[in-house]
Amino acid sequence: MATPAATKRLTKEYATISKSPPPYIIAHPSEKNILEWHYILTGPPDTPYDGGQYWGTLMFPPDYPFAPPAIRMHTPSGRFQPSTRLCLSISDFHPKSFNPAWEVSTILTGLLSFMTSEEMTTGSVRASEHERKLFAQRTRWWNSTGGGSKQSSLLQNSNSRGIGAIKAGDGGAKFRQEWPELDEENLRWMKEKQINLQTGLPMPAHTQHGPCSPEVAGLRRRPGGSATSGVGAVVQGGQVARDVGQSWLSRNKWRIVFGTLFTYILVARMLGDGAVSAAT
Structure with missing residues (x-):
């Protein structure tokens, strides 16, 4: 339970951050517990997280601001282990280094700054820029679906337990x-983009040429390119060529037969006439 001082301080900070939120950051306390805050970081432009919707929690101690919160990011990002306590100078890993003058906005601005850097700490992970962009594309889906219908092994680690941890x-x-308006917005976005609710990926477009467009067929190739797909294309092309050839022969076989017979008679007659002329 929060102390009166912590309640007063956090109430004031909520009013401040609601009126003037820092760039790419929104946050609010839970209705049931003022010590449990939920934040959304929007991935800044010119970063691998551009446009991503990163949801996390701050769990404040009862004696805040004299001790720092536990910081977690639940949305998979390719930067942090989901729902894992992060070791930062502004988190509960380093209570002695926390400055009581720091506010929620200060903490979240510091988290966003650390996220867009490459510095490593407890709870952070390494990933390529391409991988982080793919995570960013699926953040809305993950937040509003919980990443699927089954418990994921992605969150099975010791630091993901405790108050504030979210299970996939x-x-x-x-x-x-916590975010009903954002959830509705995400569901509309997924419907407009035709996102598969089981995978978080766009559903393949069905065309009159078949159930699988060339673009979707290309996604089924093995990573890095596969000789198998090339061989398949050649075999398929050869089959088409054979079909075309057989179709032409079927349509013109009698013409070919009569043409061959006529040519044979003509040549034989010419050779016969030549032999008679030579004899006379």
Whole structure:
């Protein structure tokens, strides 16, 4: 339970951050517990996280601001282990280095700055820029669906336990509870983009040429290119060529037969006439 001082301080900070949120940051306390804050970081432009929707929590101690919060990011990002306590100078890993003058906005601005750097710490992970961009594209889906319907092994680690940890596969229930407007917005976005709710990826377009467009067929190739797809194309092309050839022969076989017979008679007659002339 929060002390009166912590309640007063956090209430004031909520009013401040609601009125003037820092760039790419929004946050609010849970209705049931003022010590549990939920934030959304929007990936800044010119970063691998551009446009991503990163949801996380700050769990404040009862004696805040004299001790720092536990910081977690639940949305998979390719930068942090999901729902894992992060070791930062502004987190509960380093209570002695925390400055009581720092506010929620200060903490989240520091988190965003650390996220867009490459510095490593407890709870951070390495990933390529391409991988982080793919994570960014699926953040809305993950937040509003919980990353699927089954418990994921992605979060099975010691630091993901404790108050504030979120389990994958909850169907997005916790996110929906804390961010109902964003959840509705995400669902509309997924419908417009035709996002598969099981995978978070766009559903393949069905065309009149078949159930699989060339673009989707290309996604099924093995990473890095595969000789198998090339061989398949050659075999398929050869089959088409054979079909075309057989079709032409079927349509013109009698013409070919009569033409061959006529040519044979003509040549034989010419050779016969030549032999008679030579004899006379």
